Amino acid sequence: MTTAGARRTLRVVLPVLATVAIVAPLTWMWQASRMPAAYSVMDMGHLDYGGAQPDSNASGHTHHSPGHHSMPSRSITDLVVDSSRPADVRVDLVTQHQPTASSTSLARHTVNGGSPGPEIRAIQGQLVEVHLRNESVSAGVTLHWHGLDVPNAMDGVAGVTQDAVPVGGDFTYRFVADRTGSFWYHSHQVSNPQVAGGLFGSLVVTPKSGIAQQQDVSAVAHTYGGVRTVNGKAEDLQVPAPPGQPVRVRVTNTDNGPMEVWSSGSYRLLAVDGVDVHRPSEVDERSLTLTSGGRADLEVRAPRDGSAVRIQLSKAISVIVGPRDAQAPVPTQPAEKLDLLTYGSPAPLGFDPTRATRSFDYVIGRRPGFVRGRPGMWWSINGHLYPNVPMFVVREGDVAVVHIENRSSEVHPMHLHGHHMVVLARNGVPATGSPWWVDSLNVAADESYDVAFLADNPGIWMDHCHNLKHAADGMVAHLMYAGLDTPYQLAGPSDNQPE
Numbered sequence: 001m002t003t004a005g006a007r008r009t010l011r012v013v014l015p016v017l018a019t020v021a022i023v024a025p026l027t028w029m030w031q032a033s034r035m036p037a038a039y040s041v042m043d044m045g046h047l048d049y050g051g052a053q054p055d056s057n058a059s060g061h062t063h064h065s066p067g068h069h070s071m072p073s074r075s076i077t078d079l080v081v082d083s084s085r086p087a088d089v090r091v092d093l094v095t096q097h098q099p100t101a102s103s104t105s106l107a108r109h110t111v112n113g114g115s116p117g118p119e120i121r122a123i124q125g126q127l128v129e130v131h132l133r134n135e136s137v138s139a140g141v142t143l144h145w146h147g148l149d150v151p152n153a154m155d156g157v158a159g160v161t162q163d164a165v166p167v168g169g170d171f172t173y174r175f176v177a178d179r180t181g182s183f184w185y186h187s188h189q190v191s192n193p194q195v196a197g198g199l200f201g202s203l204v205v206t207p208k209s210g211i212a213q214q215q216d217v218s219a220v221a222h223t224y225g226g227v228r229t230v231n232g233k234a235e236d237l238q239v240p241a242p243p244g245q246p247v248r249v250r251v252t253n254t255d256n257g258p259m260e261v262w263s264s265g266s267y268r269l270l271a272v273d274g275v276d277v278h279r280p281s282e283v284d285e286r287s288l289t290l291t292s293g294g295r296a297d298l299e300v301r302a303p304r305d306g307s308a309v310r311i312q313l314s315k316a317i318s319v320i321v322g323p324r325d326a327q328a329p330v331p332t333q334p335a336e337k338l339d340l341l342t343y344g345s346p347a348p349l350g351f352d353p354t355r356a357t358r359s360f361d362y363v364i365g366r367r368p369g370f371v372r373g374r375p376g377m378w379w380s381i382n383g384h385l386y387p388n389v390p391m392f393v394v395r396e397g398d399v400a401v402v403h404i405e406n407r408s409s410e411v412h413p414m415h416l417h418g419h420h421m422v423v424l425a426r427n428g429v430p431a432t433g434s435p436w437w438v439d440s441l442n443v444a445a446d447e448s449y450d451v452a453f454l455a456d457n458p459g460i461w462m463d464h465c466h467n468l469k470h471a472a473d474g475m476v477a478h479l480m481y482a483g484l485d486t487p488y489q490l491a492g493p494s495d496n497q498p499e
């Protein structure tokens with residue numbers, strides 16, 4: 001070949017090589033991010049033992065560990081309540097798709113014809129049995145009992161703890177309402193559109209002795225297609241109460257973003273995420289940030305002068321407590337926020353977080369890459385993109401601490417299934433108030449939290465962002481107890497898509 005010919009060849013070959021050098025790794029990354037037709041949550045990501053030894057006897061993480069045939073593991077399907085125990089509370093729930101939003105319902109998905117679905121009420125210790133039938137939601141449905149730490153097989157996560165219930169199918173949930181408080185239920189199949197569309201309702205567990213307030217109301221806030229509502233109506237919720245009467249208002253935020261709550265009068269914050277605050281004081285001129293999925297039980301008193309008190313659920317909608325037709329001033333939003341790091345007074349936790357046996361990081365970032373074959377800027381967990389997310393491993397009895405850090409520019413409501421976490425510190429500043437127990441924690445941009453939980457509820461549990469759009473984009477990790485396995489698969493014939 002002549003020198004000129006060689007140059008010509010190089011002119012062709014070099015750009016081709018350069019292109020291959022760029023495209024080949026991209027193709028590999030794209031290929032690696034695509035999800036198989038069916039896969040187990042057990043195969044997802046990487047095991048994180050939180051600094052403990054992955055002892056082989058108890059691991060039983062069959063899919064990851066080679067030679068698993070000799071190592072029997074227990075199926076999460078065994079994690080149920082005693083099947084011979086009769087139910088104390090029985091509820092039938094039917095899920096439907098509404099082809100068009102009607103004047104009576106803004107929802108596209110309903111439970112027993114409405115949204116929110118019926119409120120389930122139980123007394124502490126009662127066995128609740130919910131029979132779910134899916135009439136017409138074509139993607140299938142499940143029910144997750146948000147904040148109630150039910151046995152794992154009842155957790156309602158499609159592809160992890162059950163298959164999505166197809167049209168015409170049914171599923172029976174049974175669990176003991178073993179703690180008091182305000183909870184809610186929602187579908188955990190294709191959860192972003194299904195929850196936004198209306199597949200949810202509230203669940204309240206009261207103490208055997210009853211509550212101190214004469215009145216007890218739920219205020220479930222939800223935005224349907226841009227319309228802010230409380231208890232499904234785009235109008236203020238009127239709670240008739242004679243002057244001086246204390247009322248308990250159970251506020252639930254079912255939207256993807258945080259909601260500010262404030263009041264024209266003073267209030268006490270009785271409980272957060274279903275856990276009583278220890279010695280809650282009167283709060284004035286402070287707004288409370290209620291994170292996505294979170295609940296706040298407020299106590300307000302109908303004013304003695306015969307007027308009403310108004311609780312704002314964001315600027316758009318309110319709850320009015322007082323005599324019928326009484327005036328309720330519209331309160332301006334306080335500049336200051338109630339800080340739960342210092343609210344209430346200390347009380348025992350029931351375990352010692354300074355003796356943690358596992359220590360995990362949950363660092364949220366953002367980086368370019370591929371998720372499910374799609375290129376983009378995606379949420380990362382400890383630097384990795386979905387599905388290469390951590391599987392946090394514990395054993396029953398472990399005390400786990402988690403350092404949650406938000407290095408992205410958006411707020412993330414972090415929700416751990418099956419457990420309540422107690423906040424130890426925010427941005428390194430220790431908590432000094434009442435134990436601040438959460439199942440949903442608002443982690444704002446650049447914030448960090450140290451939380452702890454006791455591993456007392458065996459299972460495979462989601463640990464995800466409750467901005468369900470973020471979850472659908474891969475902000476999902478899991479917590480598993482060593483020695484467990486699940487027969488369910490993500491995707492697959494039931495098309496299980498928990499996010």
Ligand code: C2O
Pocket residue numbers: 144146186188293415417462464466
């Ligand atoms: Cu309220 Cu995993 O969800």
Ligand code: CU
Pocket residue numbers: 411412413465466467470471475
């Ligand atoms: Cu998020």
